[in-house]
Amino acid sequence: MSVTPPRLEIRNLVRRFDGRPVVDDVSLKVMPGQVTCLLGPSGCGKSTTLRMIAGVEMQDEGEIYVDGKLICDTVFRVPPERRHIGLMFQDFALFPHLTVGDNVAFGLSGSKDQKRARVKELLDKVGLKRFIDSYPYLLSGGEQQRVALARALAPRPKIMLMDEPFSGLDNRLRDDIRDQTLEVLKQEDAAVLLVTHEPEEAMRMADEIALMRDGRIVQQGAPYNIYYAPRDKQAVAFFSDTNVIRGTVRGALTETPFGQFLAPGVPDGNDVEIVIRPQHLKIEFDRGGKGPLPTPQHGSAARGEVVRARFMGSESLVEIRMDYDGSVLKATVPNVFLPSPGRVLWLMFRRDRCFVFPVT
Numbered sequence: 001m002s003v004t005p006p007r008l009e010i011r012n013l014v015r016r017f018d019g020r021p022v023v024d025d026v027s028l029k030v031m032p033g034q035v036t037c038l039l040g041p042s043g044c045g046k047s048t049t050l051r052m053i054a055g056v057e058m059q060d061e062g063e064i065y066v067d068g069k070l071i072c073d074t075v076f077r078v079p080p081e082r083r084h085i086g087l088m089f090q091d092f093a094l095f096p097h098l099t100v101g102d103n104v105a106f107g108l109s110g111s112k113d114q115k116r117a118r119v120k121e122l123l124d125k126v127g128l129k130r131f132i133d134s135y136p137y138l139l140s141g142g143e144q145q146r147v148a149l150a151r152a153l154a155p156r157p158k159i160m161l162m163d164e165p166f167s168g169l170d171n172r173l174r175d176d177i178r179d180q181t182l183e184v185l186k187q188e189d190a191a192v193l194l195v196t197h198e199p200e201e202a203m204r205m206a207d208e209i210a211l212m213r214d215g216r217i218v219q220q221g222a223p224y225n226i227y228y229a230p231r232d233k234q235a236v237a238f239f240s241d242t243n244v245i246r247g248t249v250r251g252a253l254t255e256t257p258f259g260q261f262l263a264p265g266v267p268d269g270n271d272v273e274i275v276i277r278p279q280h281l282k283i284e285f286d287r288g289g290k291g292p293l294p295t296p297q298h299g300s301a302a303r304g305e306v307v308r309a310r311f312m313g314s315e316s317l318v319e320i321r322m323d324y325d326g327s328v329l330k331a332t333v334p335n336v337f338l339p340s341p342g343r344v345l346w347l348m349f350r351r352d353r354c355f356v357f358p359v360t
């Protein structure tokens with residue numbers, strides 16, 4: 001039985017600048033038709049990884065394979081123009097002196113008719129066929145971006161590398177263009193590696209997310225796996241606000257103002273951090289100085305007073321100063337809920353939505 005090799009595979013890539021590894025042992029596979037997002041904060045080495053795959057930067061260690069064939073290691077190197085890789089960056093520049101059609105045809109070979117047919121096919125896919133003979137300056141930012149996508153896809157690259165391709169667009173345009181881009185990329189069956197520092201963008205676009213930090217991939221998986229099974233506190237914090245409660249473990253349990261939490265595998269005496277997102281804190285009303293009764297799903301309630309509440313559009317964010325140590329926890333509630341400062345409320349923790357991490 002033959003197994004299809006990944007369209008793109010990088011193994012143990014390392015790149016050092018002045019002796020400092022900015023890409024540190026990065027391995028990754030992308031299958032045809034799949035979108036993988038390299039997600040991480042500014043400076044973590046995402047663009048450098050992309051540049052090595054494109055062939056414009058040389059790695060110090062590691063190998064790059066396309067369809068199972070080596071295209072680059074530290075001695076052998078296929079030049080960038082022969083890697084069948086399409087590139088799209090934030091500052092995609094169309095050639096101003098060429099028409100939209102000629103921009104898309106730029107990297108194409110073949111007869112005039114073949115080129116024209118491919119240009120029309122792609123402009124049709126991105127919904128811009130009517131602009132084929134127009135000049136780029138007549139197009140909006142979003143339309144120019146779609147032409148750039150058509151141009152990058154025209155030579156049927158096996159792999160598309162995209163570096164923050166949507167960050168130059170205004171917010172309202174961005175969601176639509178992301179969705180359209182994704183549809184076109186899927187139709188063309190390229191393997192896509194997209195770099196972004198925006199978690200929402202990665203969630204929206206990716207089949208797989210590779211979370212990168214300090215030059216390393218710290219976690220990789222489907223977006224919901226990373227969201228619901230983050231490997232550490234920073235991985236939770238990358239996707240949303242967080243609340244953190246500290247406790248000490250005794251007999252695989254830690255006692256907190258919210259009741260007991262399981263801390264399996266953590267030795268006695270070690271501290272743990274219990275991390276929960278604001279949408280998973282449950283707000284309860286005060287009942288004559290008493291909170292709600294404990295439940296298995298939510299544990300015990302802890303008392304606090306509202307510091308402030310703000311309406312955020314589809315939800316309200318309530319900040320509550322807790323009686324037990326004066327810390328402020330954040331809870332979000334759907335729709336409008338704006339209790340006055342000083343009002344007493346009780347908070348409960350959803351046990352199936354919090355994460356317990358050992359403090360190292």
Ligand SMILES: Nc1ncnc2c1ncn2[C@@H]1O[C@H](COP(=O)(O)OP(=O)(O)OP(=O)(O)O)[C@@H](O)[C@H]1O
Nearest residue numbers: 017018022040041042043044045046047048049197
């Ligand atoms: N040619 C270079 N010489 C020296 N240092 C470099 C060079 N290129 C990148 N770096 C450094 O390597 C680190 C990683 O940069 P890189 O651009 O890959 O990060 P990034 O995750 O893509 O960040 P951003 O989203 O801000 O572009 C940074 O600290 C950067 O300053």
